Amino acid sequence: MSFHFPPLTPVKRVAASAGLGPILGAFKDDGVVVIEGFFTPEQVNELNDDLTPPLEKVxxxxxxxxxxxxxxHGSNTKRMSNMSTHSRVFRTQTLDNDLLHDICTAIFAKDSxxxxxxxxxxxxxxxxxxxxPLHRDEEQHPVFRTVGPGGIEAGVNFFIALTRFTDENGATRMIPGSHKWPKDATRTDGLEIEAPHGTLPxxxxxxxxxLFSGRNIHGGGANRTRDERRxxxxxxIQASYLTPEEAHTLLVPLDKVREMSPRAQKMLGFRSQFPKDTxxxxxxxxxxxxxxxxLERDANSKTDY
Structure with missing residues (x-):
């Protein structure tokens, strides 16, 4: 059966203050939505202040x-994980953000x-x-390479801009709506996916x-500037029955974990997990x-979220 690739549609933009409904509506329609003003300028500055010293060593x-x-990876790209160790703002505020958890509860709770x-x-x-190269994040877990668009949402990405993202400096490229494409509706397999109608920055x-679905086809853009880093x-974030990429419980010291709320601790695996019907x-x-x-016992650990 042939698949007719639909034309590209613009990425929708919703203010964080608009609330859950408009955000989830755009996410379900297109598999991607930009949430404007998700973090305050003060939070962005503090995150950058925390991250710049360790990033300089990478x-x-x-x-x-x-x-x-x-x-x-990219020849002129730095990648650094273990954010919860590097940044107090990340472990105490970002991981405990109410809107982030409202979105995740709406996406994961019913099925996972x-x-x-x-x-x-x-x-x-x-x-x-x-x-x-263009790719789908959910293919990190091989089982989802065989699942089409009707499968459950196993993982989503909150891509946080800490500087301005432009077409020229490497803004992430997206194909809105590709989360609904059949699993084999690509020109080649693996990371090298050809986009017949292009991508959007x-x-x-x-x-x-x-915010985008693990099924959405995307990839980092080329940085065509002379002196600007993006x-x-x-x-x-994924269903907690899936193994995470980072071994958080082996990396984050307990003294830093004790600074965190029970909800944030649970995000890193320092509290038990309750997949649906288990x-x-x-x-x-x-x-x-x-x-x-x-760690201090939280009587409501099963419903922290």
């Missing part, structure tokens, strides 16, 4: 020599139950970096967030893992 380009990974952080990755694209101001955080996972002797770790 080298441009991939650490692994695999050519496919190198193309995905609990959710947690897959990764929060600083992506800092420098001048001359080529466009990233998701331009944003610092503090805006691009910095953002790809904050991927007695719970991520436990010890069927006990809440927070008790075992010596």
């Amino acid at each position: 080298k441009n380009g991939p650490s692994l020599k695999d050519p496919e990974i190198a193309r995905y 139950g609990d959710y947690w952080l897959n990764t929060a990755l600083v992506i800092d694209i420098g001048p001359g970096n080529k466009a990233q 998701v331009e944003m101001n610092a503090g805006d967030v691009a 910095r953002g955080v790809a904050m991927s 007695p719970g996972i991520w436990m010890s002797d069927m006990r809440e893992i927070a008790e075992v770790l010596g």
Whole structure:
């Protein structure tokens, strides 16, 4: 059966103050929506202040020599994870943001139950970096490579702009509506997906967030500027029955975890998880893992979200 690729439609933009309804409506229609003013200028400044010193120690380009990974990473791109250790603002405010949790509850609760952080990755694209191959994030988990658009939403990305995102400096490229395409409605397999009708740059101001589905086809844009770096955080959240990309519980020191709310702790796996219709996972002797770790017991841990 042939598939007729629909024409590109603009990425919708919704103010964070508009509330959940308009945001979810645009997300369901297009698989991507820009939420304007998601974070305040003060929060953006504090995040950048926290992240700049450790990011200065990160080298441009991939650490692994695999050519496919190198193309995905970018030759003049810095990537840094472990945000919860590097930034107090991230672990105490970003992970505990009410609107973020309202969105995640609406997306995950009905089909999957609990959710947690897959990764929060600083992506800092420098001048001359080529466009990233297009891809779908959910293909990180092989089982979803066989699932079409009718499957449950296993993961979403909150892409936080920490600087201005423009077409010229490498704004993320999107194909709105591609989350509804049949799984085989691409020209090639894997990371190298040909977009027959092109892609659109998701331009944003610092503090805006691009929320998009794990099924949406996207990729980092080329930075065609002479001296401008594009910095953002790809904050991927997924159903908590899926293994996260980052080993948060092995990376974040407990003294920093104790600064966090129970809800934020749960996002990193320092509290037990309750997928839909299960007695719970991520436990010890069927006990809440927070008790075992010596963290304060929250009587409502099952419904923190």
